[in-house]
Amino acid sequence: MQKTIMITGATDGIGLAAAKKLVSMGHHLILHGRNPMKLLAVEQDLSRLADSARVESYIADLSVLSEVQKLIDQVAERHQQIDVLINNAGIFKTSEPLTPEGLDVRFVVNTIAPYLLTKKVLPLMGRTGRIINLSSAAQSPVDLQALMGRQRIDNDFEAYAQSKLAITAWSRSLAEIHKQQGPRIIAVNPGSMLGSKMVKQAFGVAGKDISIGADILTRAALSDEFESANGQYFDNDSGSFASPHADALNPKISDSIIESIESVLDEYSN
Numbered sequence: 001m002q003k004t005i006m007i008t009g010a011t012d013g014i015g016l017a018a019a020k021k022l023v024s025m026g027h028h029l030i031l032h033g034r035n036p037m038k039l040l041a042v043e044q045d046l047s048r049l050a051d052s053a054r055v056e057s058y059i060a061d062l063s064v065l066s067e068v069q070k071l072i073d074q075v076a077e078r079h080q081q082i083d084v085l086i087n088n089a090g091i092f093k094t095s096e097p098l099t100p101e102g103l104d105v106r107f108v109v110n111t112i113a114p115y116l117l118t119k120k121v122l123p124l125m126g127r128t129g130r131i132i133n134l135s136s137a138a139q140s141p142v143d144l145q146a147l148m149g150r151q152r153i154d155n156d157f158e159a160y161a162q163s164k165l166a167i168t169a170w171s172r173s174l175a176e177i178h179k180q181q182g183p184r185i186i187a188v189n190p191g192s193m194l195g196s197k198m199v200k201q202a203f204g205v206a207g208k209d210i211s212i213g214a215d216i217l218t219r220a221a222l223s224d225e226f227e228s229a230n231g232q233y234f235d236n237d238s239g240s241f242a243s244p245h246a247d248a249l250n251p252k253i254s255d256s257i258i259e260s261i262e263s264v265l266d267e268y269s270n
Contacts, residue, residue: 002053004082005221006030006075008062008117009089011038014134014190017214018086022221023050030075030082031057032089062089062113063105065269072120082124084221086132087114087167093156101268103149106156110134110163111147115170115261116269122182129183131171132220137192137237139165139245142253144260168233169248169257175231184230187244188220191236212236 005022009015011033023029023046031046033039036059043057056078060071075082091109099105103112118131125131140161145151147166153159168187175185190213216236220226226234235242247253 002026002028003084003222004028004030004079005084005086006032006082006121007086007088008032008114010057011035011042014210014213014217015086015088016042017210018088018217019046020049021214021218023053023055025218025222026051026053028054029056030079031055032060032062032071033057034059034061062109063091063099065108065113065116065265068113068116069120069269072117076120076124079124081126082121082129084130084132085117085121085125086134086217086221087117088132088134088217089113090134092160097156097159098149098152101149103264103268104146104153104159104163106159106163107147107149107166110160111166111170112261112264114167115258116265118174118185122178125183127181127183130221130226131183131185132217133167133171133185133187135168135171135187135189135233135244136161136164137189137235139168139248141245141247142166142169142257144256147257147260148264165245165248166257166261168244169250169254170261172231172233172244172248173251173254173258179230184226186220186226186229186232186234188216188234189236190216 005027007015007019010019010031039057043055046055060067138161142162146153171185171187232241233244
């Protein structure tokens with residue numbers, strides 16, 4: 001059955017590799033990217049791979065929350081139903097770690113933007129829908145003041161690890177809140193040190209085969225083994241469902257993370 005699948009960060013790395021797999025399977029793809037030229041090239045390349053599938057693309061800078069809002073508004077104008085959302089876009093190291101509002105870019109792109117997209121796409125999804133959130137083996141306790149832009153984290157790895165614990169925590173909480181009528185929400189570590197642009201820039205190594213990550217995202221989006229995985233964390237390093245960092249399992253901590261994200265959205269997303 002053809003599904004409508006939205007993928008953020010689809011112009012390179014794991015997102016692009018997953019998009020190629022999904023379009024070759026006949027699914028309709030909604031691609032997101034930040035660079036207009038790269039996005040157009042990817043859309044054209046994937047359209048050539050498609051037979052019955054359709055490919056469309058949308059431009060947005062996920063570090064700008066108003067653009068995130070505009071992105072989902074544009075998608076909702078054209079689609080009454082989204083079957084799968086893969087929140088793949090991420091950032092580790094950047095020369096500009098702060099947004100003009102003073103927010104940490106890692107938190108905005110890796111945690112807050114996916115949260116906003118998820119909340120906005122929920123009305124377009126039924127119980128059989130799935131939201132796949134990119135987590136990581138790197139998870140570190142979240143400094144809520146840093147998440148809200150009131151304190152700076154100078155260490156790239158620490159900011160990244162905190163942002164990944166935060167998305168893992170809210171994935172579990174939102175899954176519980178919407179478990180009766182909502183889609184499955186699953187956090188996935190696609191594999192450590194895969195050969196993405198992010199890993200190459202951050203660590204200066206080629207990394208492992210990117211298809212490792214693309215394969216697990218495809219499975220998480222479509223396979224029956226993830227049908228009852230709502231709120232769970234899949235660790236592709238071990239190849240199994242696992243326990244994330246203990247903070248992500250703590251309802252009080254998860255609630256405080258969500259409250260902090262909502263505070264940021266109230267202030268900056270309009």
